[in-house]
Amino acid sequence: xxxxxxxxxxxxALTSCGSSSKNKAVISSKNRTTVKVxxxxxxxxxxxxSIVSYAKTFGGTxxxxxxxxxxxxxxxxxxxxxxxxxxxxxxxxxxxMATQGKAISxxxxxxxxxxxxxxxxxxxxxxxxxxxxxxxxxxxxxxxxTSRGVIISSLDEKYWxxxxxxxxxxx
Numbered sequence: 001x002x003x004x005x006x007x008x009x010x011x012x013a014l015t016s017c018g019s020s021s022k023n024k025a026v027i028s029s030k031n032r033t034t035v036k037v038x039x040x041x042x043x044x045x046x047x048x049x050s051i052v053s054y055a056k057t058f059g060g061t062x063x064x065x066x067x068x069x070x071x072x073x074x075x076x077x078x079x080x081x082x083x084x085x086x087x088x089x090x091x092x093x094x095x096x097m098a099t100q101g102k103a104i105s106x107x108x109x110x111x112x113x114x115x116x117x118x119x120x121x122x123x124x125x126x127x128x129x130x131x132x133x134x135x136x137x138x139x140x141x142x143x144x145x146t147s148r149g150v151i152i153s154s155l156d157e158k159y160w161x162x163x164x165x166x167x168x169x170x171x
Contacts, residue, residue: 044171047086048111048112049111050085050086051082051088051171052082052142054081054085055142056133058070058081058082061144061150063145063146063147063148075094075128075129075144076092076093076094076129077092077144078142078150079097079129080092083170088170094116097168098116098126098165098168100168100170101114101169101171103167103168104167106139106167109135109139109167110132110135111132112131112170113131113167113168113169114130114167115129115131115141115164115167116128116164116167126165129143130142138154139154139155139156
């Protein structure tokens with residue numbers, strides 16, 4: 001049983017997408033954090049709903065570095081493509097996406113906001129992005145992982161909590 005848990009932790013550690021195809025991560029024993037989030041209505045809620053809904057249509061799509069279609073998708077490609085459907089053009093990489101919009105605290109995160117992560121231990125730079133799809137209880141986000149493709153994960157997961165670098169609101 002311990003061996004199965006160990007392998008699951010290793011797989012989770014490797015489920016990130018970044019600017020290089022050789023991502024390595026180390027899982028720490030850091031405690032999980034649950035953030036209580038206030039949900040507020042945005043004037044752009046119709047656009048946000050459309051963006052999130054479109055992103056979810058890519059669920060299960062395999063990971064492909066630089067991909068932006070159902071044949072293959074990377075993390076920034078998923079966000080870029082989803083926002084583009086609503087005529088909102090974002091930069092193509094997670095690192096440059098992290099300069100857009102307004103920085104917000106986790107307590108103010110709502111559906112449609114972007115979460116940014118530093119998944120490469122050797123480089124202290126943004127290398128992964130996810131789109132918030134739920135804020136009730138825990139923050140859930142859709143993203144493209146290198147090992148499992150487009151999936152929904154929780155910020156409550158140790159790996160994502162440890163790698164979290166910031167949140168931004170584009171709309």
